Amino acid sequence: AERNQQLRERLLELKKEKNAIILAHYYQRDEIQEVADFRGDSFLLAQKAAETDADVIVFCGVHFMGESAKILAPDKTVIIPDERAGCPMADMVNVEGLRELKRKHPDATVVTYINSSAEIKAETDICCTSANAVKVIQSLDTDEIIWVPDKNLGHYVSQFTDKKMILWEGYCNTHDMLTVKDVEEMKAKYPNAEFVVHPECRPEVIEIADFVGSTTGILKYCKESECQEFIVGTEDGTGYQLRKDSPNKKFHFATKFLVCPNMKVNNLKKLVRSLEDMKPQIYVPPHIAEKAKLSLQSMLEVK
Numbered sequence: 057a058e059r060n061q062q063l064r065e066r067l068l069e070l071k072k073e074k075n076a077i078i079l080a081h082y083y084q085r086d087e088i089q090e091v092a093d094f095r096g097d098s099f100l101l102a103q104k105a106a107e108t109d110a111d112v113i114v115f116c117g118v119h120f121m122g123e124s125a126k127i128l129a130p131d132k133t134v135i136i137p138d139e140r141a142g143c144p145m146a147d148m149v150n151v152e153g154l155r156e157l158k159r160k161h162p163d164a165t166v167v168t169y170i171n172s173s174a175e176i177k178a179e180t181d182i183c184c185t186s187a188n189a190v191k192v193i194q195s196l197d198t199d200e201i202i203w204v205p206d207k208n209l210g211h212y213v214s215q216f217t218d219k220k221m222i223l224w225e226g227y228c229n230t231h232d233m234l235t236v237k238d239v240e241e242m243k244a245k246y247p248n249a250e251f252v253v254h255p256e257c258r259p260e261v262i263e264i265a266d267f268v269g270s271t272t273g274i275l276k277y278c279k280e281s282e283c284q285e286f287i288v289g290t291e292d293g294t295g296y297q298l299r300k301d302s303p304n305k306k307f308h309f310a311t312k313f314l315v316c317p318n319m320k321v322n323n324l325k326k327l328v329r330s331l332e333d334m335k336p337q338i339y340v341p342p343h344i345a346e347k348a349k350l351s352l353q354s355m356l357e358v359k
């Protein structure tokens with residue numbers, strides 16, 4: 057505890073010295089969320105990165121999030137606590153495969169989940185996050201959509217549109233692991249609880265949910281619901297904000313495996329060290345960054 061107190065004090069000094077802002081995703085360890093200037097889901101964090109007037113952005117999340125921040129704010133220095141924090145789903149799609157799909161479907165609009173590399177975003181018409189995916193799809197004047205990389209989110213979104221959606225076969229290792237059996241066991245154990253789920257989960261799991269939404273959607277729903285008890289079908293880091301918002305409500309994570317190991321690679325010590333050393337920094341080659349920025353900006357413009 058004393059060690060963490062020293063780290064927090066050092067962090068405050070460094071933040072001032074470097075005019076830095078600390079952004080943290082809701083899946084980060086509590087010790088990081090506690091010291092963040094701003095906590096958010098993928099969408100809110102991208103928006104914040106685009107708007108901040110700090111000189112340095114320390115992005116606590118996974119690699120693609122830091123990369124998106126750098127693309128949206130190219131003049132800022134973007135640091136991440138550990139460059140090994142990647143997203144396996146983002147790595148499930150490659151540029152060659154996507155180009156081949158585009159050749160097969162030349163009239164399709166490419167919609168890419170923000171959980172993707174800068175190279176993939178550079179091949180994309182418009183990005184989305186789980187918070188705005190339905191809005192993004194409905195804003196498009198096209199009959200055919202190439203959707204990368206999350207098949208589960210793609211399947212969920214396809215229920216809200218008549219457009220033809222060609223889905224890439226990617227998925228989130230963490231959310232895709234949750235099964236109907238897991239949820240049914242929890243429902244038997246906590247019969248009065250509502251089941252809330254992230255759309256990165258499998259279609260049959262989403263089917264039995266009381267509420268489906270992005271991290272921010274889930275937080276808002278649980279805060280406002282009359283219900284006092286929830287079975288939560290998303291990453292366990294969200295417990296920090298859920299309990300902060302509603303200290304008297306009960307939150308049961310649907311399994312103990314709802315933990316993204318990549319998100320947990322970051323910790324307070326690495327965060328302080330990264331700002332101290334000003335590394336690792338995110339670099340995106342300019343010819344890729346310019347194209348990728350258009351697809352991210354198009355997303356931010358969807359109302």
Ligand code: 13P
Nearest residue numbers: 097098185186187270271
């Ligand atoms: P959101 O932050 O959009 O809810 O996405 C969840 C996620 O898996 C981030 O990696």
Ligand code: SF4
Nearest residue numbers: 118143144228230316
């Ligand atoms: Fe990627 Fe899933 Fe981890 Fe999010 S929770 S970073 S989608 S592996």
